Amino acid sequence: MNIYGVVFKDHGKIYYFNGRDLSIPNKVTVIVETERGLQFGKVVSKLEDSALFLSKLKGELKEIVRISTKKDYEVYLKNLKDGDEALKNAKSISSSLGLEMHFIDASFTFDKKQLLFNFYADERVDFRELAKKLASIYHTRIELRQVGARDKAENVGGIGICGRRLCCSNCLKSNEPVTINMAKNQNLALNPSKINGACGRLLCCLAFEDDDYISCMRGMPNVGNKVKTPYGDGVVISVDILNRRYKAYVNDELKEIYVDDDKRT
Numbered sequence: 001m002n003i004y005g006v007v008f009k010d011h012g013k014i015y016y017f018n019g020r021d022l023s024i025p026n027k028v029t030v031i032v033e034t035e036r037g038l039q040f041g042k043v044v045s046k047l048e049d050s051a052l053f054l055s056k057l058k059g060e061l062k063e064i065v066r067i068s069t070k071k072d073y074e075v076y077l078k079n080l081k082d083g084d085e086a087l088k089n090a091k092s093i094s095s096s097l098g099l100e101m102h103f104i105d106a107s108f109t110f111d112k113k114q115l116l117f118n119f120y121a122d123e124r125v126d127f128r129e130l131a132k133k134l135a136s137i138y139h140t141r142i143e144l145r146q147v148g149a150r151d152k153a154e155n156v157g158g159i160g161i162c163g164r165r166l167c168c169s170n171c172l173k174s175n176e177p178v179t180i181n182m183a184k185n186q187n188l189a190l191n192p193s194k195i196n197g198a199c200g201r202l203l204c205c206l207a208f209e210d211d212d213y214i215s216c217m218r219g220m221p222n223v224g225n226k227v228k229t230p231y232g233d234g235v236v237i238s239v240d241i242l243n244r245r246y247k248a249y250v251n252d253e254l255k256e257i258y259v260d261d262d263k264r265t
Contacts (some may be wrong), residue, residue: 003053004064006032013154013169014044016053018061027070029076037040037109040068040076072110079108083115084087088137088207090117103153104147114141118150151256153199167204182206185213187241216241219259231255237264 004021017032024043032039048054054061068076087106094101104118115138119125127144132143147155151155154168164170183195183206191255197203220226221236227248242258 001050003047003050004030004043005047006030006041006064007044008039010093012237013155015041016047016061017064019064019198022067024066024067025062029066029073031065031072031110033062033065034109035062037113038065038111040072045083046078065223076110079110079112083107086115087117088155090130090134094127094130097129098132099125099127101127104152108140112140114143116143118143118145118147118151118155120149149199149201150204153197158191158198160203166198167208176207178202178204178207182210185210185217187239213230213241216244220244221246229255229257
């Protein structure tokens, strides 16, 4: 079995599909089966260890239906154009209904069996009348998805404070819960400008780095702890969690000590 990574928009999140016995080079466009219906995407990678991936997979892996044709590409371009037009109509209708909705995007599935709108709103929105009007125009299944700040950042994309693409729109498979305790575990200053992402919420990377920090913290002292070291008794003034070392004042001298070589009790 060949497993390929596929994106549905440039620099978008990578989703994996079963390519069966197909041999598909990178950057080749394909038609894939998804929960929403058929979608047009582009292959960006191929997994080397498909057995390991499948062993960790939860649920069924959808398939690549075929390598796209010129006609498929023309359909895809028309769907993009129609999606842009649908977005304009949705904005106009929602405004006439007095709905406080900020639309992010609109997209048809490749087979046009579904039209999805993503929107952001400060409060819960009753969009039933809007959905009826859109369905009467496009004669397909309409889905209006109210997204949060994290989902909005995932759809829009951007660059994080680290200088790299936003994790939510790049490598994360789902938006995991992020808590302030994760920032504390990583010994970070609780300054919103340092620990909040482009969405204004806590950085996603706090969640997927947390397990490593918790593991490295085992046996580490906290700042202010009194410790016994090979150099004598001292007081911890700073800790380096990932390198498992700390600095302490011992007999009025600053000492750097690695925990795994320490003789603390």
